Amino acid sequence: MGGVETYLEPQDAMNEPLEVRIALLVSKATNKEIEDFRYMAGFPNRNEALRRLIELGLEAARAATK
Numbered sequence: 001m002g003g004v005e006t007y008l009e010p011q012d013a014m015n016e017p018l019e020v021r022i023a024l025l026v027s028k029a030t031n032k033e034i035e036d037f038r039y040m041a042g043f044p045n046r047n048e049a050l051r052r053l054i055e056l057g058l059e060a061a062r063a064a065t066k
Contacts, residue, residue, distance in 0.1 A: 018051075024050075034046060034049055034050065035049075037053060
């Protein structure tokens with residue numbers, strides 16, 4: 001993974017309030033990858049890491065459809 005930015009402050013991509021909960025089941029292997037990303041990028045908790053991973057995925061999907 002190239003160019004992972006480190007955690008600076010809690011906020012979502014659009015500075016909107018966090019109001020929606022999403023329950024998610026993943027495999028142990030995926031959970032380990034999430035935790036590895038979390039520690040590598042310096043996020044204080046898994047939720048922040050997941051939000052960032054989702055943002056990165058959405059950015060990549062938008063770029064791929066242009």
